[in-house]
Amino acid sequence: MNGIVSLGEAMPMRPHTTQKCEQHGEYPSYRFAGRQTGCPRCADDKLRKDQHLRNVALEAERFAARLKQVGIPPRYADAHLDEVDQAEAIRAWLRAARAGKSGALVVLGHTGTGKTHLACAAARYAIEQGMAARYTTVPRYLRQIAETWGVRGVTERAVHQPLVDAELLVLDELGAGRAGENDTWRVHDLIADRYDEARPTILISNLTPNELRAVIGDRAYDRIREDCVQINLVGESRRAPPQRR
Numbered sequence: 001m002n003g004i005v006s007l008g009e010a011m012p013m014r015p016h017t018t019q020k021c022e023q024h025g026e027y028p029s030y031r032f033a034g035r036q037t038g039c040p041r042c043a044d045d046k047l048r049k050d051q052h053l054r055n056v057a058l059e060a061e062r063f064a065a066r067l068k069q070v071g072i073p074p075r076y077a078d079a080h081l082d083e084v085d086q087a088e089a090i091r092a093w094l095r096a097a098r099a100g101k102s103g104a105l106v107v108l109g110h111t112g113t114g115k116t117h118l119a120c121a122a123a124r125y126a127i128e129q130g131m132a133a134r135y136t137t138v139p140r141y142l143r144q145i146a147e148t149w150g151v152r153g154v155t156e157r158a159v160h161q162p163l164v165d166a167e168l169l170v171l172d173e174l175g176a177g178r179a180g181e182n183d184t185w186r187v188h189d190l191i192a193d194r195y196d197e198a199r200p201t202i203l204i205s206n207l208t209p210n211e212l213r214a215v216i217g218d219r220a221y222d223r224i225r226e227d228c229v230q231i232n233l234v235g236e237s238r239r240a241p242p243q244r245r
């Protein structure tokens, strides 16, 4: 004996005990690295399960990245239609939108009633269904427009057109912030251009219909009113009250 043995020769000589797995029956258990080995088939199952969980996590990560890319704020990345009372009406509206119906879905309600949550859940559902949806807010849109001013080679159109072209657009916070006449025009143009392209839009505001009309202009309002589904969210703000100390 020179002390060199092949693994095949060595293995059978390793001492083991026979253990019993409730699920898989008897198996040889070895003392290895200071521990007693368990059921190999259970270990295989666990490996497969871990791999599956890893794949699910990866998939979720990819989806979250996609939601972010289309403008959905991370805070609302987990919004799901199952939590929304009006889910059925929204799914029906989205089905029609996908089939080529171009009317708007108008969601109105006081601050904190869940409008953005609802809209992001709708966008998520639409994306899951294979629609190319985008989300933006009026303040974000106007800010991105302003950021193009004075930048060589970049036009307002670079901000405007992708939103016109999106298969579905969620336009949140209509009426938020100051609304100069130019801003009204820009928002009006976005809505009217989508209307002309026969593309469905979800419009969200905490204004009353009349206030909304003033903010987006009569012509855009008239286009929206022609063929829209309206959802009014009522009740108290769903935001948690400030913690008392």
Ligand SMILES: Nc1ncnc2c1ncn2[C@@H]1O[C@H](COP(=O)(O)OP(=O)(O)OP(=O)(O)O)[C@@H](O)[C@H]1O
Binding pocket: 083, 084, 085, 109, 110, 111, 112, 113, 114, 115, 116, 117, 118, 206, 238, 239
């Ligand atoms: N259906 C829901 N299930 C669970 N949480 C919700 C639901 N709707 C809203 N929330 C939560 O309540 C809070 C307020 O909702 P959200 O931001 O959608 O209100 P909002 O109407 O858009 O308010 P604002 O007019 O100020 O923009 C958020 O934290 C949101 O995640």
Ligand SMILES: [Mg+2]
Binding pocket: 115, 116, 117, 172
């Ligand atoms: Mg909101």
Ligand SMILES: [Zn+2]
Binding pocket: 021, 022, 023, 024, 025, 039, 040, 041, 042, 043
């Ligand atoms: Zn086992």
